[in-house]
Amino acid sequence: MTRAWWHDGIRFACQGSGKCCVSRGAYGYVYLTSADRRRLAAALGMPTREFTRSYCDKTDGYFHLRETGIDCRFLEQKRCSVYDARPDQCRSWPFWPENMSPKAWAAIAAECPGVGKGAVVPRERVEQTLVFQRRSTARL
Numbered sequence: 001m002t003r004a005w006w007h008d009g010i011r012f013a014c015q016g017s018g019k020c021c022v023s024r025g026a027y028g029y030v031y032l033t034s035a036d037r038r039r040l041a042a043a044l045g046m047p048t049r050e051f052t053r054s055y056c057d058k059t060d061g062y063f064h065l066r067e068t069g070i071d072c073r074f075l076e077q078k079r080c081s082v083y084d085a086r087p088d089q090c091r092s093w094p095f096w097p098e099n100m101s102p103k104a105w106a107a108i109a110a111e112c113p114g115v116g117k118g119a120v121v122p123r124e125r126v127e128q129t130l131v132f133q134r135r136s137t138a139r140l
């Protein structure tokens with residue numbers, strides 16, 4: 001089997017730029033699992049149903065945060081205002097299956113200042129995160 005290009009790990013540490021919280025054309029949606037909606041509703045002190053009504057839209061059968069502009073509605077002064085309750089999609093950035101081709105990763109590296117910073121994230125953790133993100137997407 002061919003080794004993944006990240007076999008020796010990937011250096012990444014979030015720099016808090018908020019760049020992954022800004023819409024990038026077609027890649028703008030912050031998708032929400034039902035667990036995400038429950039967690040965010042609890043963080044905002046409201047019933048999940050009310051959170052869904054007030055903060056979410058559904059496109060092609062999938063819930064996502066309702067867009068109110070180019071930035072995520074929870075981005076405040078380049079910081080996530082719901083960080084502890086942030087959706088799975090945000091927790092697993094940038095290790096998403098669609099980001100892991102060399103070409104896609106080069107585009108991510110050009111945008112995200114966390115790529116190449118901090119300690120090496122070992123291959124096992126990258127792969128666990130990819131599995132987590134795939135499972136999370138399957139639960140949408």
Ligand code: SF4
Nearest residue numbers: 021072074075080090
């Ligand atoms: S929920 Fe928070 S981490 Fe996720 S895109 Fe919005 S501001 Fe960024």
